[in-house]
Ligand SMILES: Nc1ncnc2c1ncn2[C@@H]1O[C@H](COP(=O)(O)OP(=O)(O)OP(=O)(O)O)[C@@H](O)[C@H]1O
């Protein structure tokens with residue numbers, strides 16, 4: 069279970085960041101007072117367009133960055149006071165994960181398994197299971213530098229899951245994957261949910277969210293503009309599908325800003 073209470077994250081911007089973000093402001097409110105819960109046996113979706121604050125929120129949950137204010141607990145552990153315990157409970161998949169290009173997939177799994185102090189037999193068993201599952205066997209001895217984007221994404225997923233975490237945090241899990249591989253990932257997440265794990269994903273693809281998520285929060289410019297079950301979000305916005313509900317919220321928000 070992940071409990072996020074009044075989470076706010078403000079980045080201080082240096083000159084380079086100010087140029088990059090085309091602003092004169094010295095700070096950016098990336099996440100603005102958001103609260104939600106992601107539960108066991110459920111898949112929770114953080115949905116929103118580019119720059120909405122999805123990755124920032126997930127990085128706070130994964131203890132990679134500190135919230136400016138608010139609190140987060142993962143299975144009862146506070147992400148600031150008990151960050152080590154939180155890290156043992158979770159995995160975090162992000163496209164910012166840099167894998168060493170000289171290593172092979174097989175070696176990378178061993179390396180990360182040892183980081184988690186796993187027994188060699190356990191690392192071997194888990195690697196075999198995940199490599200079979202995500203069709204990595206065929207290129208397990210190829211240096212990562214020679215792999216395609218999709219192959220690297222599959223390996224990143226396997227690496228993140230090596231220690232069989234109770235809480236799965238996946239930032240844009242189907243990015244860069246063909247539809248067959250994307251399906252193997254979404255099927256896997258559904259199995260993990262059925263096995264009692266807590267799963268939270270971010271995505272800007274509403275069809276993925278609709279198929280996968282039990283509950284979701286739509287983030288727009290750092291704020292939650294709708295939340296609940298997918299059916300509730302659709303109903304509240306008078307739409308029959310999530311994509312139309314999302315457009316409605318998005319255009320209402322941007323219309324509001326212009327006036
Ligand atoms: N390290 C940082 N320093 C300064 N600003 C940042 C930093 N990281 C993100 N931001 C800004 O915070 C806002 C939210 O970014 P974030 O990456 O969380 O969005 P996102 O919803 O994950 O977007 P995307 O769909 O593009 O991945 C954006 O305006 C971004 O430019």
Ligand SMILES: [Mg+2]
Pocket residue numbers: 122123124239
């Ligand atoms: Mg992101």
